[in-house]
Amino acid sequence: MAKKNDFIMTIEDDEDVESLDLLEDEKTDTDFKIDLDLDGLEAIPVTMDFSLARNNLAEKTGEQKKRSINDIILEKRRQVLNANKKLKSSSNKEEGKTNKDSNEEQNNLDVSDNQEENSDSDSDSSGSKSAKKSNKKKISTTRLKSKLHLKKKVEDSESEIDESEEARKREYFSQDKELDSIINSNEPSIFTSMNISRPIIRGLSSLGFVQPTPIQVKTIPIGLMGKDICGSAVTGSGKTAAFLVPVLERLMFRPTNVPLSRVLILTPTRELAMQCHNVASKIAAFTNIRISLAVGGLSIKSQENELRERPDIIIATPGRLIDHVRNSVSFTLDNIEILIMDEADRMLEDGFKDELTEIVQHCPKKRQTMLFSATMTDNINDLIRLSLNKPVRIMVDPPRQTATKLVQEFVRVRKGKEQSRSTFLVVLCKFLYKKRCIVFFRSKAEAHRFKVLFGLLGINAGELHGSMSQEARMLALEEFRDEKIDFLLATDLASRGLDIKGIETVINFNMPQTYDLYLHRVGRTARAGRSGRAVTLVGEEDRKILKMAIKAANKSGKSLVKQRVLDPAVCEKYKNKILSLKEAVDEVLETEKDEKKIVEAERDLTKAENLIKYNKEIHSRPKRTWFMSQKQKFDAKKKGNSE
Ligand SMILES: Nc1ncnc2c1ncn2[C@@H]1O[C@H](COP(=O)(O)OP(=O)(O)OP(=O)(O)O)[C@@H](O)[C@H]1O
Numbered sequence: 001m002a003k004k005n006d007f008i009m010t011i012e013d014d015e016d017v018e019s020l021d022l023l024e025d026e027k028t029d030t031d032f033k034i035d036l037d038l039d040g041l042e043a044i045p046v047t048m049d050f051s052l053a054r055n056n057l058a059e060k061t062g063e064q065k066k067r068s069i070n071d072i073i074l075e076k077r078r079q080v081l082n083a084n085k086k087l088k089s090s091s092n093k094e095e096g097k098t099n100k101d102s103n104e105e106q107n108n109l110d111v112s113d114n115q116e117e118n119s120d121s122d123s124d125s126s127g128s129k130s131a132k133k134s135n136k137k138k139i140s141t142t143r144l145k146s147k148l149h150l151k152k153k154v155e156d157s158e159s160e161i162d163e164s165e166e167a168r169k170r171e172y173f174s175q176d177k178e179l180d181s182i183i184n185s186n187e188p189s190i191f192t193s194m195n196i197s198r199p200i201i202r203g204l205s206s207l208g209f210v211q212p213t214p215i216q217v218k219t220i221p222i223g224l225m226g227k228d229i230c231g232s233a234v235t236g237s238g239k240t241a242a243f244l245v246p247v248l249e250r251l252m253f254r255p256t257n258v259p260l261s262r263v264l265i266l267t268p269t270r271e272l273a274m275q276c277h278n279v280a281s282k283i284a285a286f287t288n289i290r291i292s293l294a295v296g297g298l299s300i301k302s303q304e305n306e307l308r309e310r311p312d313i314i315i316a317t318p319g320r321l322i323d324h325v326r327n328s329v330s331f332t333l334d335n336i337e338i339l340i341m342d343e344a345d346r347m348l349e350d351g352f353k354d355e356l357t358e359i360v361q362h363c364p365k366k367r368q369t370m371l372f373s374a375t376m377t378d379n380i381n382d383l384i385r386l387s388l389n390k391p392v393r394i395m396v397d398p399p400r401q402t403a404t405k406l407v408q409e410f411v412r413v414r415k416g417k418e419q420s421r422s423t424f425l426v427v428l429c430k431f432l433y434k435k436r437c438i439v440f441f442r443s444k445a446e447a448h449r450f451k452v453l454f455g456l457l458g459i460n461a462g463e464l465h466g467s468m469s470q471e472a473r474m475l476a477l478e479e480f481r482d483e484k485i486d487f488l489l490a491t492d493l494a495s496r497g498l499d500i501k502g503i504e505t506v507i508n509f510n511m512p513q514t515y516d517l518y519l520h521r522v523g524r525t526a527r528a529g530r531s532g533r534a535v536t537l538v539g540e541e542d543r544k545i546l547k548m549a550i551k552a553a554n555k556s557g558k559s560l561v562k563q564r565v566l567d568p569a570v571c572e573k574y575k576n577k578i579l580s581l582k583e584a585v586d587e588v589l590e591t592e593k594d595e596k597k598i599v600e601a602e603r604d605l606t607k608a609e610n611l612i613k614y615n616k617e618i619h620s621r622p623k624r625t626w627f628m629s630q631k632q633k634f635d636a637k638k639k640g641n642s643e
Contacts, residue, residue, distance in 0.1 A: 069592055073455030076588050080456060080581065189217050195224065196245060197252045199286035204241070207282055213238035213528075215396045219370075220245050228388045229370040233396035234403055235523020236499070239372050243340050244280050250338070251289050251312050259290075259310040260335040264363065266318055266356070268346040270295040270470060271477065272497040276342065277315045289313065296320045297470030304328045310335075318347060318355035325362055333362040339369045339387070345380050345516070346373070346496050353383075360387045402522055404558040405531035408549060411564045413539045421537050423575045425450070425509055427566050428535060429459055430574070433505040435486040440495060440521050441509045447489045450509075452588045454487065456581050461487035464494050495521045503527075506534045511542035518545055535564065 067075075190211050191204050204210075212220065215233035222229055223246025233239055247263050254262060265280075267273045277293045284291060292311035294303050296319055307314065307328060314321070324331045339360070341347065347356060369388050371380070384391065402408065411424050429437065441447040444465040454461040462476040462485040473493075480488045481500050488494070495517060503525045512518045518536075525532025538546050553559040 067595060069451070069588075070455065072588050072591050072595075073452055076584050077456050077458065080584050191245075194220055196220070196249055197287075200245065200248050200252070200283060202286045203248075203283035204245070206285060207279070209241060213242070215239055215394065216242045216245065218394050218396060219243065222392050222394065223247070223368075223370065224249055226250075226368050228368060228391035229372075229394060230384060230388060230391040231370065231372045231394040231396075233394075234401050235520060236403055236527025237396065238528065239342070240276055240279050240499075241283065243342070243370050243372060244276075244283055247313065247338055247340070248280070248284050248287065248289060252287060254312070256288070259312075261307070261310045261312065261314050261333075262335055262337040263313040263340070264321075264333065264336045264338070264359075265313065265315045265340040265342065266321065266347065266359065267315070267342045268317065268350055268352070268496065269493060270297055270317055271473065271494070272343065273315050273317055274474075275497065275499060280313060280315065291315065294320050294324055297473075300324075304331070307331050318352040318359060321359060322355050325359070333359065334364065336363040337367050339363050339367055341369075341371045341383070341387070342373075343496050344371045344373050344383060346520075348380060348383065356383060357386060401552055401556055402519060402534075402549075402559050403526035403532070404556065405529065406522060406526035407531070407533045407560045407562065408522065408553060409533065409535045409562045409564045410538045410546060410549075411535060411566065413537050415540045418539065420571065420575065421509065421539075422450075422453070422578055423571050424537055424566055425507065426453070426457065426459075426574050426578060427570055428507060429454070429487060430457070431570070433507065433533070433535070435483070436502050436504040437486065437507060438480075438488045438490055438494065438500075438503055438505070438524055439507045439509055440490055440492065440512070442491070442512075444491055446509070447491055449585065449589070450489050452585045453578065453581060454489070456584055456588070457577070459487060460485050461489050463489045465491040466493055492517060492521070494524070498524060499527065500524070502530075504532060506532070508534070508536040511536055511538055511545050515545050515548045518549060 191201055191209065194212065196204075213233075215231060215237050219229060219231055219242040223243065229243075231239065231242065233242075243265075247265075251262065254260075265273075265276060267276055273293060273295045277291060280291050290309070290311040291313040292303070292306045292309075292315070294307065294314055294316040296317055300320075300323070303320075303324070307324060308330065316324075325333060341356070344356075347353075369391070371384065371388060371391070373380070411428070413421055413424065425439065429439070439447075439450070441450065444467045447463050447465050448467070451461055451463040462479050464473055464476045464480075468476070476485075476488065477498075477500070479485045492512070495512075497520075506522050506525045508518070508521060512521055522534035525534065536542075536546075536549075550561055553561045
């Protein structure tokens with residue numbers, strides 16, 4: 001994962017809105033964003049004074065310090081705990097000593113708020129220890145109580161592989177027998193026997209890579225031959241190094257008299273691009289190969305400067321790359337010799353089809369192209385036809401499989417009991433999977449709400465979704481990686497490609513909409529031969545995907561599937577607790593909204609001030625042009641998802 005300090009940050013994460021990059025860095029307000037639609041600006045007098053507006057704002061908001069969501073949650077949690085304490089002590093007084101025994105008994109079953117705090121901070125507290133123990137015991141006895149009844153006859157219509165479709169696909173791919181023998185060879189190999197230069201072997205060793213993974217064994221020799229490749233293998237199987245090694249090896253022999261950008265790697269998300277940049281930089285650490293990152297959310301100005309130096313490899317997200325192609329003077333893709341599209345199907349789902357088409361058209365026809373994904377959906381056929389030339393198809397695992405050391409658990413959410421989802425999640429996180437756990441939600445709002453609820457319950461969680469600034473997204477990933485937080489509450493932004501060492505559990509708050517997405521989400525654990533667990537809350541409407549998961553696990557014969565039953569008594573207790581916190585959660589969200597408004601008002605003021613102050617410079621620059629309007633982008637995404 002890239003370190004935060006490796007990059008210069010701008011605040012806004014929207015591709016369509018740029019920081020005012022014509023200003024000197026030191027003059028630039030970090031909170032400053034602007035679209036460059038400046039019509040009519042000339043009419044505003046340059047001397048306009050904003051101090052009145054600032055004073056007004058200060059009067060309204062007082063000297064109040066801007067608080068983060070964590071501060072707001074913490075304050076609310078203190079209030080809730082104090083209120084509970086008061087309530088308890090007054091009811092204790094009323095009931096008198098006679099009730100002492102029954103209270104103690106109750107406390108042993110019940111993890112009260114105070115004990116909760118103790119159990120979080122003071123592991124020696126015997127009360128909390130015994131409460132914890134008894135709960136643990138209870139849950140572990142019910143844990144894995146019964147196995148899912150695996151239905152043998154899942155209808156053929158749900159079969160994941162359509163044979164006739166397969167036959168049609170075979171037409172596009174290379175039928176070269178010699179290549180087939182490389183792909184099908186099962187010879188155990190080590191990197192040193194693969195015709196790879198010493199500096200790259202050193203880079204690989206520095207990462208602890210000695211033996212190539214199966215996808216690497218098959219891809220590297222074919223990549224080195226300059227062939228087009230369409231590759232897929234299960235999540236966490238080492239696809240990144242599979243395409244990076246042949247790329248770096250080929251670059252070792254490039255002419256170095258004139259610097260040229262020869263390799264373009266496209267990924268669907270900024271986080272993935274940064275991760276790929278990080279791995280590539282490590283493998284190339286002992287070479288003179290230069291690698292640059294071009295993604296949204298990071299300073300466009302510094303990227304332009306870097307691209308002007310013509311780095312050997314550019315790792316980019318499609319939107320930002322198109323922006324550079326259109327707006328960065330002298331930046332072209334004319335010298336690209338190798339084009340790589342990682343997680344290609346996700347790029348299409350995200351509505352990047354038009355961007356990808358334009359990028360492919362900007363690259364020279366004579367080039368090597370490699371396309372990778374853990375899943376190969378039908379909607380990438382067009383992209384394959386458009387961008388690959390008789391590609392060699394490398395499929396290491398049967399399609400749509402999970403990692404072999406993944407245990408899949410399912411918790412049934414009964415019809416009409418949808419509200420118990422929250423309870424199940426809290427109980428799972430409070431008692432069973434207490435760290436190194438990523439929880440997926442369908443919406444950003446849902447993830448954020450749980451961030452607040454978890455905070456109020458004393459569960460240490462961060463969030464990761466598209467409503468956060470790029471800086472906050474990177475910070476959350478770092479905190480999770482460094483175990484400063486135990487839970488990462490995420491949307492599907494994090495479902496693909498992210499490689500965080502040691503994720504033990506993936507929880508799906510809802511079953512994802514497609515089985516492919518399920519595979520990507522659960523693929524965040526059990527990576528690189530490690531074991532891991534995926535727990536999914538399954539409602540009535542999710543049975544189709546559940547069946548697919550069970551069928552795939554049966555077919556592989558390696559992946560374990562279980563039904564988890566949670567203790568009803570513990571669930572009942574937490575249901576009430578969550579209900580009692582509903583108001584507090586709403587209040588935190590409301591306070592956060594108000595504070596955001598103040599920050600926005602201040603930012604608008606600064607923006608207006610800067611607009612006027614730097615009016616001349618702004619007008620002296622050519623207007624940026626955009627590949628698509630927001631509306632077009634939204635429509636493309638909708639189309640991508642429906643295809
Ligand atoms: N040859 C190797 N030896 C040891 N570990 C490896 C090797 N190749 C890759 N890994 C490790 O395996 C993990 C998964 O690799 P990578 O992220 O490339 O998987 P992936 O197939 O791209 O996954 P996804 O489909 O989720 O994107 C990483 O932690 C990586 O460091």
